[in-house]
Amino acid sequence: MEQLTLFEEIRNFKNHKKYRNNVFKTKAEIEKELQAKGVDKIYYILSFGGGTQSTHLLEQHLKGLIHYDYIIFSDTGAEPQFIHEQVEWWQKRQREYGNTTPFIITHHKSMERGLEEMLMRYINTDYQRFQLPVYCNKIDEETGEEVKAGIMQRQCTVDFKIIPVKQKARQLVLEELGLKSNQRMPSNVSFIIDIGFSYDEIKRINFCQSPQFKYMYLAYPLVEENLTTEDSINFLIDNQMPCKRSRCYLCPFNCDSTGVDWKEIIHEEPLSFLKACYFDEQLRLVQKTRRKVMQSIPYFHYTRIPLSEVYAEQFKHLNEQFKEELQSWVSIWKKEINRKYNLKVA
Numbered sequence: 001m002e003q004l005t006l007f008e009e010i011r012n013f014k015n016h017k018k019y020r021n022n023v024f025k026t027k028a029e030i031e032k033e034l035q036a037k038g039v040d041k042i043y044y045i046l047s048f049g050g051g052t053q054s055t056h057l058l059e060q061h062l063k064g065l066i067h068y069d070y071i072i073f074s075d076t077g078a079e080p081q082f083i084h085e086q087v088e089w090w091q092k093r094q095r096e097y098g099n100t101t102p103f104i105i106t107h108h109k110s111m112e113r114g115l116e117e118m119l120m121r122y123i124n125t126d127y128q129r130f131q132l133p134v135y136c137n138k139i140d141e142e143t144g145e146e147v148k149a150g151i152m153q154r155q156c157t158v159d160f161k162i163i164p165v166k167q168k169a170r171q172l173v174l175e176e177l178g179l180k181s182n183q184r185m186p187s188n189v190s191f192i193i194d195i196g197f198s199y200d201e202i203k204r205i206n207f208c209q210s211p212q213f214k215y216m217y218l219a220y221p222l223v224e225e226n227l228t229t230e231d232s233i234n235f236l237i238d239n240q241m242p243c244k245r246s247r248c249y250l251c252p253f254n255c256d257s258t259g260v261d262w263k264e265i266i267h268e269e270p271l272s273f274l275k276a277c278y279f280d281e282q283l284r285l286v287q288k289t290r291r292k293v294m295q296s297i298p299y300f301h302y303t304r305i306p307l308s309e310v311y312a313e314q315f316k317h318l319n320e321q322f323k324e325e326l327q328s329w330v331s332i333w334k335k336e337i338n339r340k341y342n343l344k345v346a
């Protein structure tokens with residue numbers, strides 16, 4: 001019994017320094033503050049990822065436990081097909097429930113095809129912005145050997161997931177209010193966007209108020225429920241719901257035996273694995289040309305070994321099997337980059 005009390009004490013988000021230091025607040029606290037500021041219309045949004053945690057929140061919404069005005073999924077352009085299938089599964093479930101909350105799919109505003117477009121643009125043009133958390137090496141000046149040089153900052157989640165959801169929510173509400181896209185949000189209107197971070201992910205929480213749109217606030221209901229990622233996965237398993245972890249097929253955070261595995265991508269989507277190997281190699285080649293601001297040598301795999309070597313056997317076999325599909329994908333992309341960015345791509 002004593003042990004249980006201690007465990008519950010550890011799992012109480014109110015004891016976490018991020019909560020104690022006001023890095024985040026509960027939804028009820030945000031609502032109270034907004035009401036005190038004269039806000040009388042709050043729009044509730046679910047930022048839906050299609051994986052294991054925001055789906056848990058969606059299920060609570062379908063059961064009438066959480067209210068949402070909009071459910072918004074931002075397609076990063078690099079989610080595996082099995083995540084798109086999970087999104088469809090949840091849309092079907094919503095229909096079966098007779099729930100009519102608008103369920104919208106959106107994407108990056110200018111790079112509509114997401115991370116694949118960003119990477120192809122980066123590799124084939126002089127575009128310099130790079131958002132992926134790749135592992136880095138640098139050349140040791142004394143030995144001439146590669147040595148570890150940290151990891152690049154993750155900006156892709158914000159640029160390709162979080163901001164598109166906020167932009168779409170803003171657009172939908174302005175339309176609902178009969179306002180134009182360039183008009184100001186009325187001062188009596190605010191948004192609370194639910195993010196599916198779990199208790200074990202509190203470290204990922206950095207904001208309560210959106211840095212981009214000051215009338216938007218972020219809430220973390222699973223944290224408030226003291227639920228971990230594992231709790232949500234167990235809930236989905238117990239209820240025979242799909243439970244693959246959402247992430248991009250090329251995500252450098254893919255790491256075997258964690259539920260976000262390279263092996264799952266290799267097994268489920270061999271062509272996507274080859275695409276990841278292609279990007280991994282091309283990024284090092286382009287970095288070598290010194291055309292880029294990027295100083296470090298990038299790797300998708302945490303061992304800082306080319307992906308095609310980490311999984312050498314699978315790569316060899318799959319490359320033989322899907323060589324033509326891969327070449328055709330590269331060639332279509334090069335034409336698209338050429339068309340969109342008006343540059344001659346070799």
Ligand code: SF4
Pocket residue numbers: 076132133154156157160161246247248250251252253
């Ligand atoms: S899953 Fe990985 S690659 Fe995709 S947006 Fe998140 S951090 Fe970036």
